[in-house]
Amino acid sequence: MAGTALRGRLTWQVATVAALTRETASVCTIGLEPPDWAGHRAGQHLDVRLTAEDGYRAERSYSIASAPGERLAITVERLDDGEVSPYLTEDLEVGDKLELRGPIGGYFVWEPGDHSPLTLLAGGSGVVPLRSILRYRLRTGSAVPARLLYSARTLPDVIYHDELGQHHDGVQVSYTLTRSQPPGWTGHTGRINADLLADVAWPAAANPVAYVCGPTSFVETAAAALVGLGYPPERVKTERFGATGGP
């Protein structure tokens, strides 16, 4: 709980959509220019509010994809039965305005002053706040060694694939593909389990800290497996869907 402080009021502001980047068939990164952004910490999220002409509103939370100091960005996955995500991923255009407030959250955050080895476990679009952490690590020249295990349905569903491939110097990225694998796939297959984490995660003896983000079933399995491997529960930080980017 150290290093946190109660903030003043979080006010809504109207940001300009500065860039749209198609990440996968269903995932889009939205670059945002808010008029008044005091900065954020790696791992935090923000709230988006849409308002229809008749006043009807819908709000959702999205993890921040950019590192502190970069232009603000969120990465949004389109959910078929969603209300906000289809609008953000398909209807939004560069130059549009988007109402938001933030940053929010102080639990699922990483600071470069923490020198613990990083075990990062991502399920699907749960990679978004972990990408912010990895970019921040790079920006700050941190030497903290990091291991990312990213579980996705198929290779085309992997978000930030090229970018994650460019991390070197102490970052190890591995994938497990749960639904189908391309010919010649040499990565892991199937859903994560304790055996896979025993191979991929930092051993508990290295005093690592883990950040786990994804759907509930992924997080439950991953967090329980890490505790089984000897991680103290307070060293396993989790963010479950429903917390961010719900339908």
Place this chain on the structure above:
Amino acid sequence: MSHISRGFRGRRRVPDAEAGRLPPGQYLTEGFPVLSAGPTPHTPLANWTFSITRSGATKGSWSWPEFQALPAENVTVDIHCVTRWSKFDTGWRGVSVDTLLDRVEHDGRYVMAFCDGGYTTNLPLDDVTGGKAWVAFDYDGQALAPEHGGPARLLVPHLYFWKSAKWVRGLDLRDTDQPGFWETYGYHMYGDPWREQRYAGD
């Protein structure tokens, strides 16, 4: 004044008959999403107790069998998560906090709920008494699953659901309102969904 989102119409409008049950900014879900900080604890019932404490002293404590022997109630309530889902007509069985407090000498104006896993959340005493809060151990006719807070969680349905602490093990009586876990990270001290008190300052 809200900015109008070009081309946004909204897909999840609730029928007028139910609109009055949905707090502002919420949407209705049929599922039961899970939101927790950290791994799900698994405390054996043999080690489980529920305690009322005050200034480091235990004013009352119940083992699982003692707790199960207390009069319990069935409650059907709407619940509202700060992450914006709401769920109507959820069915619980639990012991009213009044039932627990009636059995111990107590004072104080606030409580801090404390839990396995280290989670805490703060509430005014008036919000957990008078038939407004329970320690629930069944959901939908089944033993409460660990991921939803089993063996027992606090149920305070008139506040955002983070106040309904999972894996609750007791209430610490306080004179002053001190922030719990999420409250320390900028979430609202009280958390009234009808006033949309999501974050500090709302």
